[in-house]
Amino acid sequence: MRANPSEFEMVAPGSLHAIVSLLANEPDVWVPIAGGTDVMVQYAAGKLPARKLVSIWNVPELRRIEVTAGELRIGAGCTYTDLRRHDTVGSEFSLLERAARWTGGVANQNRGTIGGNIVNASPAADSLPALLVYDAELILVSVRGERRLPYVEFHIGYKKTLLAPDELIQAVCLPRRFSGYFCHARKVAARSAQAISKVCIAALGRLADGVVEDVRIALGSVAPVPLRLTETEQTVRGRVLDSELMLLARKVATAEIRPIDDIRSTARYRAAVAGNLVAEFLNRLNSQQTGAQRETVTNVLERWNRLPIDEAMSAILPCCASKAWLQGMVARRPFTDESALLAASNETWRHLTPSDWMEAFQNHPRIGESHPSSLETQSPPIVSSPDQSVEWSAQEQREVADADAVVKIALAGANREYERRFNRIFIVCATGKTALEILEMLRARLNNDAETELHEAAEQQRQITAIRLRKWLQG
């Protein structure tokens, strides 16, 4: 039911002093409205509880960004567009710039404010994880004076904050000490823009000689409040960032969050994605290559670029055993860096036929086994499995090897069922997945029709190939 404007009062006093005086005189009566991107939506739906609104839009004291030696002070009335246009936000706080870019379309970015996003207190807000990892502090103002508190303490429950009825957020302060960090942000939603996140991540990290010096991770939509993953951070800090640590971080993160089922997603999906996002961040952090590693990649590629066709094909055979893929990759030489190689691999893969896929599948061992095994109904692999491929399979399935006997038996049974149903072995990108996760995927995929499942297996093979190409580049 639409609201009736005659039931509402609204004033626009203009100055910060006049606004806080009004709030002090009648606390809990006046509700501030800035760009209206939340308040007016509630109003339109007839769900706005307040009847008296005070406009804080375009109040000069709230709409400026000050840069001092130690911090960036963003007025709470600054819009997403203001944030996107500010040089220091872009250069030193790119996670915030990215969140601003992801929030709504142009018109909403022109009106939505950072202060409004904080007070609205949605656990799904894209900018709030960024504020958490940047150690933001809030300046709250009332006629009683100003107080400053860490943003991490501000949200105390679902849509609950420490803001007193007579207070307004005046500014958000970000310490300028994160410019040397690697930063990573990702939003998972129904679409990549114009959609509220199912899960989003903002993270910062710094490595020294492969050891995690510092890491700061925050997620949205996984708890009643935007959540800093302090336990996960502690797990990772000060340790060598290898695949085992990444796996552990993923587990700790999944245990640390408190996701729920709602209209946008399920708790189970959110937990899986949250783990993936943390793992992806750590992976990216790790692949910020050192000079020596870059040199290795360059050397490997330079040597490979010059090899005769047959030798070049054999060299990357452990990555994927499809002849068409091997030929496609070799024909696309020369390559100068990892990203070009991976892009070419995806491109080549897109043009393969189902029979090429089958060729690639046949070179993998069954999950839970170590050597490629042909089914009775299948012809033997065209190429014999190289030792490197066997070793990588073992690495990829490390978690399975350590699994409970019960899970292993269940996995063996499900494998047999899969092979009976689809006439080939179950292909899954096992890297970083526990035996239980693989078992769940296997059981889910047993419900696929033949066509869907063939494409799913092919997609898994594509992922395996990318991971193996990266390993191959490390020499």
Add this chain to the structure above:
Amino acid sequence: MTESRESGAKGEISFAVNGQSKTVLAYPMERLLDVLRQQLQLTGTKEGCGEGECGSCSVLMDGILVNSCLIPVLQANGSSVITIEGLAAGETLHVLQDAFLKCGGAQCGICTPGMILAAFHLLNGKPAPTMEEIREGLSGNLCRCTGYSQIVEAVAEAAGCGTSA
């Protein structure tokens, strides 16, 4: 729902609309969209979702693109508003309007005024946008007819003419 309380008193709102000074008597929480359409009879501005998701009601307020369904008219007091009616010069269409006609950028027409104003806002800031920038500039405006390609083409076409305002 219709009972009116004394708290809601109408007041005078003065602003410029398409370059002309206007003063209206309105409740402060009336939506700019409704004031434009009902009091000023500028019905080119359309209501789609009424909650800031679709961009049909886009207008420019003090040079920035806004959803007029989310603007309490009190916040428009003293501002300068441009609606779709303000783009053509008499009988001469704006270059964007010509381009939309030429490229088939309009079908049912509900999104069109908002699309054109979003494009107008984009070209004011970036006279020669890339395709990516055009898509981003129009990202808050939904169209359920065209599939967007013709709209993006129309904006590119208009930008190619080298005129943006």
